[in-house]
Amino acid sequence: MRKAEQFISDTEKISTNKEHYSVMQAYGDRYMVSHQTAKKQFQNLNLARERAAYAKWKVTENLDKYLIEFESAIIRKGGKVLWADDAQIALQEIEGLVKKYNAQKIVKGKSMLSDEIGLNAYLRDKGYQVQETDLGEYIIDEAGERPYHMVMPAMHKKTAEIAYLLNEKTTTALDADAEHITADVRQTLRPVFTAADMAITGANFLIADSGLVGITENEGNIRLSLAFAKVHVVVAGIDKLIPSLADIDLFFSLLATYGTGQQLTGYNTVVGPKTSNEIDGPAEFIVLLVDNGRSNLLAQHDQRQALGCIKCGACHQVCPVFHQIGGHAYGVSTNGPIGAVTAQYLSNHDEHKHLSFASPLCGKCTDICPVKIDIHNHLTRNRRDTTQKNLIKNSEKLMWYSWKKFMLSRKNMNKGQTIKSLMIKGFFKSSWGNDRLFPTLAEKSFNQLWRERFGQ
Ligand code: SF4
Numbered sequence: 290m291r292k293a294e295q296f297i298s299d300t301e302k303i304s305t306n307k308e309h310y311s312v313m314q315a316y317g318d319r320y321m322v323s324h325q326t327a328k329k330q331f332q333n334l335n336l337a338r339e340r341a342a343y344a345k346w347k348v349t350e351n352l353d354k355y356l357i358e359f360e361s362a363i364i365r366k367g368g369k370v371l372w373a374d375d376a377q378i379a380l381q382e383i384e385g386l387v388k389k390y391n392a393q394k395i396v397k398g399k400s401m402l403s404d405e406i407g408l409n410a411y412l413r414d415k416g417y418q419v420q421e422t423d424l425g426e427y428i429i430d431e432a433g434e435r436p437y438h439m440v441m442p443a444m445h446k447k448t449a450e451i452a453y454l455l456n457e458k459t460t461t462a463l464d465a466d467a468e469h470i471t472a473d474v475r476q477t478l479r480p481v482f483t484a485a486d487m488a489i490t491g492a493n494f495l496i497a498d499s500g501l502v503g504i505t506e507n508e509g510n511i512r513l514s515l516a517f518a519k520v521h522v523v524v525a526g527i528d529k530l531i532p533s534l535a536d537i538d539l540f541f542s543l544l545a546t547y548g549t550g551q552q553l554t555g556y557n558t559v560v561g562p563k564t565s566n567e568i569d570g571p572a573e574f575i576v577l578l579v580d581n582g583r584s585n586l587l588a589q590h591d592q593r594q595a596l597g598c599i600k601c602g603a604c605h606q607v608c609p610v611f612h613q614i615g616g617h618a619y620g621v622s623t624n625g626p627i628g629a630v631t632a633q634y635l636s637n638h639d640e641h642k643h644l645s646f647a648s649p650l651c652g653k654c655t656d657i658c659p660v661k662i663d664i665h666n667h668l669t670r671n672r673r674d675t676t677q678k679n680l681i682k683n684s685e686k687l688m689w690y691s692w693k694k695f696m697l698s699r700k701n702m703n704k705g706q707t708i709k710s711l712m713i714k715g716f717f718k719s720s721w722g723n724d725r726l727f728p729t730l731a732e733k734s735f736n737q738l739w740r741e742r743f744g745q
Contacts, residue, residue, distance in 0.1 A: 292641060292643070295620065300613075300618045301722050303614050304722075310613060313611070313612040313613075321550075324550040324603070327552050328546055337539060338543070338661055340539060342597065342662075348531060349594065352527065352528075355532065356530065362501075366561055367562040367564075368576065369574070372577075373577060375580065379581065383412070383524070384411070390487060393418060394417075394486050395418060395486065395488075396422050398488065399421075399491060399511075402491055404622045408524070409430065419489075420485075422481070422508075424474055424508055424510075426443075428443040436622070437616035439602045439623065440548045440601065448466060448467050449464075458477075482513045482516075483517050485517050489522045490511055491523070492576075493505050495531070495578075499534045500562075501534065502576065503557070504557075504558045505541055505544060507549070507551075516569065520571055521574050522577060523577065525576065527579065527583050541557050543601075543659045546659070548601040560574075562574040585634045589674075595662055595667055604655075605626065610649070611626070619644060621636070626664045626668075627654070629645055629648060630645070630668060633675075645675065646672060650665045705732075706729075706733075710730050714727055
């Protein structure tokens with residue numbers, strides 16, 4: 290099945306699931322309450338957002354320079370930098386590191402990129418033990434699913450569902466509440482941390498001028514991973530750069546405010562190669578910089594601003610489409626409004642172009658974005674590009690041509706309600722679905738009412 294057809298089939302099912310919608314709505318409501326409170330920490334929020342947007346724009350426009358600056362700084366400090374053009378090369382590079390350091394047991398911190406390249410499945414197929422250590426990632430890994438949201442990967446799961454899932458694998462009771470589930474997972478993971486040979490983490494920010502990596506988390510699992518593993522591999526997209534260490538306080542607090550509605554997340558770590566006066570921490574520090582389509586997005590003059598995304602997931606929280614269809618239906622790792630913008634550049638354009646059309650363009654995503662990405666207008670630019678590249682099917686073109694003809698006919702518009710309803714229902718038969726009520730058309734058209742009232 291083509292991705293677009295799969296999308297329609299998946300969304301038709303999930304969008305009529307009232308339970309799912311109420312979970313998503315409740316999550317969104319709770320998020321907004323804490324987000325509104327956290328925002329108050331900024332004396333001038335707009336200025337903070339302008340500064341962050343400018344920093345990310347500067348990096349995007351000069352990506353080659355900042356990447357080299359970052360690599361040089363890491364090497365000067367005794368770390369290593371590897372580069373991967375695509376997912377396959379990234380996987381091979383990581384496998385090479387695993388073999389080189391004879392790492393049989395690997396602990397992982399949350400990383401959207403590792404989902405994007407399919408890292409867990411790849412390493413497990415080769416016989417390595419890979420353990421997710423972030424609670425949300427642990428849950429969805431156990432469920433055999435992909436993350437639902439870039440910050441809250443298991444947001445769609447109810448507590449009872451999680452307890453049922455973990456009951457088979459841990460000591461979790463079927464009626465366990467969130468607190469007990471967390472305690473059980475902590476106990477299960479404790480020996481895994483202490484036995485780990487290698488820690489693989491993502492990066493929230495790659496700091497160009499100092500060759501450091503900023504990682505933010507709420508559970509302390511990444512810090513614990515780095516306390517025992519001898520090798521730390523950071524897997525990050527080339528879009529994760531910020532110019533300077535002086536920017537990190539702004540980005541950490543913006544990410545917390547817009548990601549989880551906190552003033553600051555629980556643990557904010559700035560990490561790099563081990564220095565001679567440090568007595569603990571991994572002896573080896575390697576950063577794998579992954580392109581995997583990001584250069585392609587960079588080449589899109591009008592849409593490259595999307596590379597500035599700091600992956601806070603706020604645009605998802607306000608998006609009516611995301612609330613309705615959830616994260617999995619998008620079929621890509623970075624989903625939601627920003628995923629709809631980037632998917633077609635990060636992978637096959639033709640396969641994911643439909644995502645840009647799955648939006649009412651209400652602009653709520655753009656309004657909330659902490660780095661002021663013009664999300665909904667980028668969606669329209671994507672639509673424009675799809676049309677200009679002639680990627681629209683002939684059958685669809687014919688359908689819209691007929692629609693236009695129908696709508697431009699005064700005779701059709703002035704037909705009676707019953708006949709008009711029949712015609713429109715027939716026209717939208719395949720796309721309207723069976724679970725939505727068709728709107729009732731007015732008995733008379735505006736034109737008819739006008740004539741009746743004013744006689745013209
Ligand atoms: S596009 Fe903006 S709001 Fe959406 S995830 Fe990225 S930074 Fe957050």
